[in-house]
Amino acid sequence: MTTPGWRRVRRSDPCPVCERPDWCLVSEDGSVCICPRVESDRRAGAAGWLHRLRDDEDPRRRIRRLLIPSDLPRADLSELADRCRRSLPPDRLAAFARSLGVSADSLAALGVGWSGDHLAWTFPMTDPATGRVVGIRLRNPDGSKYAVKGGKDALFLSDAAGPFDPLVIAEGPTDTAALLDLGFPGTVGRPSCIGGVKLLTAMIRARRPKGVVIVADADEPGRKGAEHLAGALAVYARGVRVITPPSGAKDVRAWARSGATRPDLEALIDATLPRRLGVRIREVRCGR
Numbered sequence: 001m002t003t004p005g006w007r008r009v010r011r012s013d014p015c016p017v018c019e020r021p022d023w024c025l026v027s028e029d030g031s032v033c034i035c036p037r038v039e040s041d042r043r044a045g046a047a048g049w050l051h052r053l054r055d056d057e058d059p060r061r062r063i064r065r066l067l068i069p070s071d072l073p074r075a076d077l078s079e080l081a082d083r084c085r086r087s088l089p090p091d092r093l094a095a096f097a098r099s100l101g102v103s104a105d106s107l108a109a110l111g112v113g114w115s116g117d118h119l120a121w122t123f124p125m126t127d128p129a130t131g132r133v134v135g136i137r138l139r140n141p142d143g144s145k146y147a148v149k150g151g152k153d154a155l156f157l158s159d160a161a162g163p164f165d166p167l168v169i170a171e172g173p174t175d176t177a178a179l180l181d182l183g184f185p186g187t188v189g190r191p192s193c194i195g196g197v198k199l200l201t202a203m204i205r206a207r208r209p210k211g212v213v214i215v216a217d218a219d220e221p222g223r224k225g226a227e228h229l230a231g232a233l234a235v236y237a238r239g240v241r242v243i244t245p246p247s248g249a250k251d252v253r254a255w256a257r258s259g260a261t262r263p264d265l266e267a268l269i270d271a272t273l274p275r276r277l278g279v280r281i282r283e284v285r286c287g288r
Contacts, residue, residue, distance in 0.1 A: 006034070010144040017051050018221070022145040023192060024048070036192050037221035048194065077151050078133040081124035084113030096121060101257040106177035109158040110189075118148070123173040125154035125191060128203045137173065137191070155199055156189030166211035166239070166269075169200060169229070170252065171222060178253040179215065183262040193217065193225030197232050204237045211239040213269055217251045218244050230275050239274040 006025040009015045015024035017035040025034040025047065036048030044050045090104070093112065097104040111133075113122040118138050125135035135151030147153075156173040164186035170176040176189030186209070190196035193216075204212065212233055216226035226242045234240045246268075249255035255264075 008144070008146050011142055016053060021143060026053075036194055037219070039221075039224070076132045076134065077124070077136050077148060080148070081111055081113065081122065081133040081136055084115050084122040084136070085111050085124075086113070087116065088112070088114040100174050100177070101253060102174060102177040103181050106158075106180040109160055109180060110156055110173055110177060111159060112173075115148075122148075123156060125151070126157045127154050128157060128188070128199060129206070135191075153191035153195050155191070155196055155203075158185065158187065160185065161188065162186055164207055164209040166213050167204065167207070167209040167237075169212065169214045171215070171217050171225070175215065175217075175252050178256045179265075182252075182256055182260070182265055184265070190229070193222045194228070197229055200229065201232055201236060204233055209237060211274075212237045212241070214240070214242045215252050216242055216244045218247075218249060222251075234275045241269060241272045241274050243268050243272050 005028055007028055009021055009024045009026060011021040014021045015033065015035055015037075016026065017033050018024065018037040020037065023036050027033070031053055033051045033053055034044045034048045035051055038049065038051070040049040040051050042050040092114065093107060094104045096112070097107050100107075111124045113124075114120075115122050115136075115138065118140075120138040120140045123137040123139065124133040125137060126132065127134045133151075134154045136148040137145060137156075138147060139145050156170075156176045158176075158180055162185060166186065168179055168184045168187040170179050170187055170189045171193050172191070173189050176187050179187040188200070188203070190200065214226045214230055214233075216222045223242075223244060226244075230240050230242050243265075245252055245255040245260075249258060249260075252260075252265075
């Protein structure tokens with residue numbers, strides 16, 4: 001879904017700020033960009049940060065005239081997600097899994113399907129509190145990503161998720177699939193490097209996992225997003241750790257494709273100190 005006045009970036013027309021082919025938005029006149037990876041001094045809600053691309057007019061007037069994307073009411077897209085899942089033959093699912101470097105079983109557990117209307121793969125996003133599919137991420141064969149109109153971002157959850165010990169948090173559905181393949185059934189995927197904070201906080205407060213591991217992409221936005229999430233979750237969970245794949249792997253899926261195993265990931269987790277919530281104690285002297 002794209003808000004009127006904006007266009008999604010794609011492989012042939014990447015983001016002018018981060019130079020990536022997905023997630024970002026550019027105004028139709030090319031004057032302003034919203035990027036979820038590169039920070040600026042102005043936030044555009046959950047969509048990311050606002051960047052001015054031209055100096056041909058007062059940017060404050062330009063920003064006021066543009067409709068910045070905002071959250072939509074929650075929808076129940078479970079029926080659509082299930083229909084897309086049932087329309088995907090096993091052989092096509094297996095071929096898609098091979099192209100991503102993950103297993104067909106992990107994609108099936110995430111409810112991946114195919115939308116003939118959009119000519120795109122579908123990744124359902126679930127509200128963990130209700131179990132409803134409230135959004136569907138779409139991925140075209142050329143790699144461009146967008147979402148079904150009327151939904152909103154939520155979490156990528158396996159249909160057999162758990163036990164959440166530890167709760168492992170990935171960025172995006174394909175990294176979630178890679179972690180499921182590595183033997184971490186308690187893995188959930190956040191919709192982006194800055195998304196899903198409220199849903200994950202509520203999930204942790206409800207389920208009380210013994211530990212939380214945030215697996216960050218090996219780039220600056222990924223690490224910053226993971227640090228922000230760790231700070232929010234450390235209030236409610238013990239043993240929150242942030243790990244990043246070793247040098248040479250841009251994300252955990254790439255690391256798994258290069259031969260990483262569950263013991264490799266466990267060793268990295270064990271070698272990472274948990275975040276602790278700092279408390280300042282102020283000394284107060286009482287006068288007599």
